[in-house]
Amino acid sequence: MNAPKNILLMSRRAPYGSSAARDLLDIALTCSVFEQSVALLLLDDGVLQLLTNQDPQVIQQKNLNSLQSSLSLYDIEQIYVDADALTHHGIRHSELHLPVTLLNKVEISQLIANSDVVLTV
């Protein structure tokens, strides 16, 4: 058995306009099932995936907030957010649905550097 890898899942996409946010979560849950160390990194419009109060039933889509809430059940706790992107959108940390770690640009580049595999969605 190989040692667990550090898999980083990265997304820059807003939710619902495309399926990227949901597809990212599906990979994350699968990584967890395979007992890999998985981290999520949300950049640019990707930070919008974490806004609270989502109500996508009105456009007949699954609620991402509910899926996000299940991440901790799978021991996925490393959720990293680009602090500059939050500022860019004028969103406060408290308006996010999950506990996250804010990173600056240098920390983001180090997170990428320290990962074994990076998957983009």
Add this chain to the structure above:
Amino acid sequence: MNAPKNILLMSRRAPYGSSAARDLLDIALTCSVFEQSVALLLLDDGVLQLLTNQDPQVIQQKNLNSLQSSLSLYDIEQIYVDADALTHHGIRHSELHLPVTLLNKVEISQLIANSDVVLTV
């Protein structure tokens, strides 16, 4: 028989990375067959569609320059290019494959205003 409409076909996309450029030309030729007045407007990365010296055989795609050359056979002469976009990419008028009319932002907004139908690709 209705009077011919002024149909404006607009694209902001670079060629080959997506099929937008080719799909735009296909609509243009069809408009001409239906004897409508058709104009092309290329904005942003769309101006890159007109670069000369394209050689997409190496990536097994059809050469857009050849398709573009056939536009005049269909009496499609109104090809408008965003002058600012050319400047942005540092491309000279002489590096374009077809004779085009350069427009500034005000002229672009007037061209859109004066069209009966605008189709985006």
Add this chain to the structure above:
Amino acid sequence: MIFTVVVHASPCQNAAPESALRFCKALLSAGHTLHRVFFYRDGVFNGNQLISSPPDELNTMRAWQALAEEHSIDLVICIAAAIRRGVLDSTEAKRYEQNQTNLAEKFNLSGLGQLVEACILSDRVITFGGQG
């Protein structure tokens, strides 16, 4: 007024087809006429019969069919785009030597001329597209 709606994006990965559907329903509710829905580029995947959606999600293909059923809407798929992407009725399947088909009922394959004709005959044309 007479409307034509153009769809450039595939369902699942893109919200554009669902927006287009809601717009069609709203214009019909307001008493307007929907001359045609024209599916171009990756939009041709809207007419793929083989799509199955989870029970709590919208099946866009079935929703188009239901709309066509209720209001006799002309759902036209660009034939050239469909052949490149593999969305075939039985005529095209025969022509391209395929022994399976996947074009959903209520959708028809036809040429880009149907888009241009719709532009000529409609008071308003609106495109729903995505990146790519």
Add this chain to the structure above:
Amino acid sequence: MIFTVVVHASPCQNAAPESALRFCKALLSAGHTLHRVFFYRDGVFNGNQLISSPPDELNTMRAWQALAEEHSIDLVICIAAAIRRGVLDSTEAKRYEQNQTNLAEKFNLSGLGQLVEACILSDRVITFGGQG
């Protein structure tokens, strides 16, 4: 080295699948191993049997098949993404009560676990994607 290649985009509208193909050929020429090609999201359309391309254009689906034939490559299509988008083999067609199929030979439907397993077993993983 052992590579895995991931493809997120559909052919026709997007250059990513063709880039992925060229990359696969180049790594095999260099003597590396291609553990798997995994098709996710709209990438599942790469395995649509019903695609026909004009004679002077690349048929990406056939090119993947030829690669798999020559080098025994594992071409895996994400089953959940494929069912939503309507790319079915005969088992799934039966399960979803469809009487046609369109999964091309040499491609196999399987779960996202095949992507994660590939990440574990490969030295390098590279994704080819597009907007959307």
Add this chain to the structure above:
Amino acid sequence: MTSLHTLNQAPSNASLMQSCLSSLQPDDTLLLIEDGVYWLLDTHRAKFPIALNIKALRLDAQARGLLPLVPEVDLIEMDEFVHLSVTHDKIVSWF
């Protein structure tokens, strides 16, 4: 002739918004749909010209959790989308 402009991409696509804004005539309307509704967030909206006629689809804003964060007065229903497409002479789609 007037135009209704629709725009469906999130704020990282700044060049799309720039092209759209510079093509607007005074009597045109900009309608934000799908991921375009995020442009209503204060930090983005502040960059728009004051005289701009701007609206966004309520359904898309509600789906994305934006109702507490954006001005109620800018939100419209689907029937108003249809109405705007009738009262303007044509529709220009930015995507």
Add this chain to the structure above:
Amino acid sequence: MTSLHTLNQAPSNASLMQSCLSSLQPDDTLLLIEDGVYWLLDTHRAKFPIALNIKALRLDAQARGLLPLVPEVDLIEMDEFVHLSVTHDKIVSWF
């Protein structure tokens, strides 16, 4: 660990390039592929840090008519793409 970054979108997607550039470490390489090769045009390239290791796929540049317009020294073949993905510890794809 070093990364090979690939980027495949044209210059109107400025925020993608910005995210990519700010995530680069000194020993990383940026490889422009597909529509990403347009970033090699002088006006765009001038904005990159001088120390950046940057390459672009020749096939994609040739297809798009860029050979007369971009520096020959930056162009690489497919086998060098594979080589770069071996000599870096992982690949990060920006699209």
